Amino acid sequence: MLVLFFIISLAAAFLIAMFGRKSKLFCHLTSILATLSLFLLSLYALYLVNKSGVIVYNIGGWIPPLGICLVLDGFSAFMLLVLNFISFIVAIYALAYMEKYTDKYRFYCLFMCMITGMNGVILAGDIFNLFVCLEIASVASYALVAFGTEAEELEAAFKYIVMGAIAASFILLGIGLLYAYTSTLNMADISLAIAHKGFNTVILLVSVLFIAGFGTKSALVPFHGWLPDAHSSAPAAVSAMLSGVLIKVLGIYSLVRIFFNIFGVNQIILMILAILGAISILVGAILAIGQWDLKRLLAYSSISQIGYVILSLSLATPLGILGGLFHLFNHSVFKSLLFLNSGAIEYATGCRNLKEMGGLKEKMPITANTSWIASLSISGIPPFSGFWSKLLIIIACVQANRIGLALIAVAGSIITLAYFMKVQKVIFYGKLNPAFDKIKEVPVSMRLAMIVLAVLCLLGGILFIPRILVYFLKPAVSVLLLGTNYAFTVLGGVL
Amino acid sequence: MSVYFLCLVLFSIGLYCVLRRRNIIKIIIGISIMEYAVNLFFILIGYRWHGRAPLLSQNQEVLRMVDPIPQELILISIVIGLSVLALLVAIAIKIFDKYNTFDITKIRKLKG
Amino acid sequence: MVDSNKKEEIGMSFMVKTVTRLTAVVILLFGIYIVLHGHISPGGGFAGGLIIALSFVQVMIAFGKDIALRKLSEAKAAVLESVGGLLFLTIAALGFLGGHFLINFFASKGRPFTLFSAGTIPFYNIAIAIKVAVGLFSIFIVLVILKRAKKEE
Numbered sequence: 001m002l003v004l005f006f007i008i009s010l011a012a013a014f015l016i017a018m019f020g021r022k023s024k025l026f027c028h029l030t031s032i033l034a035t036l037s038l039f040l041l042s043l044y045a046l047y048l049v050n051k052s053g054v055i056v057y058n059i060g061g062w063i064p065p066l067g068i069c070l071v072l073d074g075f076s077a078f079m080l081l082v083l084n085f086i087s088f089i090v091a092i093y094a095l096a097y098m099e100k101y102t103d104k105y106r107f108y109c110l111f112m113c114m115i116t117g118m119n120g121v122i123l124a125g126d127i128f129n130l131f132v133c134l135e136i137a138s139v140a141s142y143a144l145v146a147f148g149t150e151a152e153e154l155e156a157a158f159k160y161i162v163m164g165a166i167a168a169s170f171i172l173l174g175i176g177l178l179y180a181y182t183s184t185l186n187m188a189d190i191s192l193a194i195a196h197k198g199f200n201t202v203i204l205l206v207s208v209l210f211i212a213g214f215g216t217k218s219a220l221v222p223f224h225g226w227l228p229d230a231h232s233s234a235p236a237a238v239s240a241m242l243s244g245v246l247i248k249v250l251g252i253y254s255l256v257r258i259f260f261n262i263f264g265v266n267q268i269i270l271m272i273l274a275i276l277g278a279i280s281i282l283v284g285a286i287l288a289i290g291q292w293d294l295k296r297l298l299a300y301s302s303i304s305q306i307g308y309v310i311l312s313l314s315l316a317t318p319l320g321i322l323g324g325l326f327h328l329f330n331h332s333v334f335k336s337l338l339f340l341n342s343g344a345i346e347y348a349t350g351c352r353n354l355k356e357m358g359g360l361k362e363k364m365p366i367t368a369n370t371s372w373i374a375s376l377s378i379s380g381i382p383p384f385s386g387f388w389s390k391l392l393i394i395i396a397c398v399q400a401n402r403i404g405l406a407l408i409a410v411a412g413s414i415i416t417l418a419y420f421m422k423v424q425k426v427i428f429y430g431k432l433n434p435a436f437d438k439i440k441e442v443p444v445s446m447r448l449a450m451i452v453l454a455v456l457c458l459l460g461g462i463l464f465i466p467r468i469l470v471y472f473l474k475p476a477v478s479v480l481l482l483g484t485n486y487a488f489t490v491l492g493g494v495l
Numbered sequence: 496m497s498v499y500f501l502c503l504v505l506f507s508i509g510l511y512c513v514l515r516r517r518n519i520i521k522i523i524i525g526i527s528i529m530e531y532a533v534n535l536f537f538i539l540i541g542y543r544w545h546g547r548a549p550l551l552s553q554n555q556e557v558l559r560m561v562d563p564i565p566q567e568l569i570l571i572s573i574v575i576g577l578s579v580l581a582l583l584v585a586i587a588i589k590i591f592d593k594y595n596t597f598d599i600t601k602i603r604k605l606k607g
Numbered sequence: 608m609v610d611s612n613k614k615e616e617i618g619m620s621f622m623v624k625t626v627t628r629l630t631a632v633v634i635l636l637f638g639i640y641i642v643l644h645g646h647i648s649p650g651g652g653f654a655g656g657l658i659i660a661l662s663f664v665q666v667m668i669a670f671g672k673d674i675a676l677r678k679l680s681e682a683k684a685a686v687l688e689s690v691g692g693l694l695f696l697t698i699a700a701l702g703f704l705g706g707h708f709l710i711n712f713f714a715s716k717g718r719p720f721t722l723f724s725a726g727t728i729p730f731y732n733i734a735i736a737i738k739v740a741v742g743l744f745s746i747f748i749v750l751v752i753l754k755r756a757k758k759e760e
Contacts, residue, residue, distance in 0.1 A: 015693070057708075128568055150593075157586055166510070169526075172533045173506070180540045
């Protein structure tokens, strides 16, 4: 069953590349059907994990340490659900939004390639396949950032590719060292070998290489240079994907999987991650205040929110991990929604500069209201989903006796509220710019996508009901708490 | 052992080239050097003294094969490198179209 | 060549063209040989595909863009590349007949060092070769077209 995630997305990409040039309808139909079926499949995967635990699929029938295997456990199922849900919503949104670009079929082809890569990263059971899928997703996203081929986009894409290529080299070097040390590529097997040989300098060197490599992919602060440019230059649908899932899947998922399940929890590395997360929160938030370009502001805000996730996960307590994963889910919902809103505003008015806007609330009521919900949610105002996850993170920090980190989290949240209030006030209230007298609300498909995400923001708190929590987040948390015992559950019958 | 260090030196040369050069083409060359250094590192991992190519052949027993897995891995990594390189070169051509220069200090429309 | 015929000016000199006429087909055949023997000797779909692409690239360098594009146009190349990918995916998915994705369901156990006993592996090789050959060729075309478009501006 697990290979279907590859087959559907890859086949959709090739079919669109083949026939998409002729008919636009085919393009739309294929991409929507493919993303919808991936979403349903990931729901089914979540159900299966809850029913029967870890699922291992051996490609070609070769048993795990020898052949390539795909692994579906609680954490993968959770990430799959987030990824495929957001990609389905973005595919709906792109129906109308991408009309203004020529060569729409190329967008869908690259989009499906990106989804293939990310599905591969999540399901990969050996570390080299993880790298290959990561590169598939990255290369597709490089091309998508440069999609408009204007001067700024090319410049951003160049910066992104250079940093991405350096990161990939670091990761590959780390994999090489790891292979030389343990002489296996299967993640579970590596974990066993390291547990056997103990933690020493080689592993520390590999860890540093991986933090640099995956840290660049997830835009933690010292490595964040590419993100504001790439996210603000790409088409809005693409930035929603980049910010909503790409940096999470390529960066956080791989980082957490490697440091929790393969190397085992180690205090030095957790400390480094906590510091990186705390710096990301503050630097991202402070840089975001000064921005007058809407998408650039959102991009800096992404850096800050990613800091929350890493900070919370690095506590390595059950509550911390729960809060981190919950915030990851919430962030992908409301940040995608905000990027889609920015795309809608750009679609209607044709400009992104906050100084030129004002009073759009009467003209675009749906965009205004959904954006209002997302802003309140991201700044952590009580009934919305963001509040619950930030509350969990702060409580987890206090529980782990890290009062300093808790204070940083609170401060970051207050700054977030400040700059989102600025955005709301400047765009939707105040005096209407006379140039925008004739604008209209955006087309149906864009409206639909925004409303679905907004409802999810509103209902985010529902996930706290224990019955749903058990299904949705608990399996993922338990996988991470399992630590290196992951190896035994994967290799299971073989050992 | 010194071979591995030379390999890392090559990697550092590539990194230096990426970080310090101002010409886009030289940056691209630097990225390629880094990739090749990593590929070389993989080959060195798999090598054993007086090893043979990992091929079975008819009517003879092959002893002391080198490890075939790193070779297979770098085949894939070369393909990835090729695709990234092609994309970089295409974007470099387009950038030259728009800015009429290869100097990255003059390509600065994005700020902040 | 002191010919003032305009057609002759496209591409490289007479020597290069003659050598290309002689060698291009040989290189193409060598590529196909490598593809078909992929399972019993070094090489295979990827290397063979590269060699096939290089034969097209050689024609293109020697005779100019237009003659090479007449043999394999840009749109056709894009479609063929997808065909290669889909072919691979289909064969891999047919592995479900044998119980697993990507399994070699055709032959139970081939004899080593014989050409026709590898089950599905040659088909995989052919699919990869199509994809690689056309993909590399279209990368080359795109770069050439980009450069040409700039000159015309």
